Ligand code: ADP
């Protein structure tokens with residue numbers, strides 16, 4: 001199954017993607033994670049991407065599409081994949097159409113006020129990219145690999161607002177683009193509550209194909 005997760009930053013796409021990946025045995029492809037790996041290198045490209053990301057803007061389409069195209073050509077993507085954070089612009093979606101046929105697009109919906117609260121308390125493991133909230137994990141150490149958690153630069157309050165605007169302007173038009181394959185879910189509840197209807201939907205879809 002080839003799945004896209006669509007939704008504002010902080011809507012819970014990453015958390016949902018990990019559950020789908022585990023149960024349906026397909027890789028989660030997060031362009032944010034791929035870019036964060038690039039940024040760790042010491043190259044002119046890394047510095048450019050780092051600057052764009054920390055300001056909350058978007059990496060240029062051409063570069064992003066190349067990165068995804070390369071990743072999707074790997075053998076683990078043959079059975080399917082979950083795209084988390086891609087496409088983020090209509091141009092990226094149009095390019096993706098020429099690379100692969102997407103079965104379904106899951107739109108994760110959450111009010112902006114809750115997004116701002118959640119992102120401000122979000123902490124990430126810099127080693128394995130597991131996501132936590134300061135409420136659930138006040139020790140701020142990764143429960144999987146024991147690494148001290150960090151707050152991503154772009155989860156700082158001044159950047160969050162900008163990322164939400166970028167989503168509204170550049171990414172929300174994709175809701176129309178994919179209107180023929182859209183499944184909507186609210187992530188206002190717990191991660192498991194969010195996942196439940198998605199799992200049921202995907203099981204039915206899998207049985208049909
Ligand atoms: P979130 O979904 O929480 O905003 P991500 O981890 O998906 O964060 O992305 C972090 C940053 O990486 C984005 O703000 C952007 O700068 C860059 N990025 C990720 N995916 C894309 C994409 N598809 N196109 C352009 N830039 C991207």
Ligand code: ZN
Nearest residue numbers: 125128142145
């Ligand atoms: Zn970890």
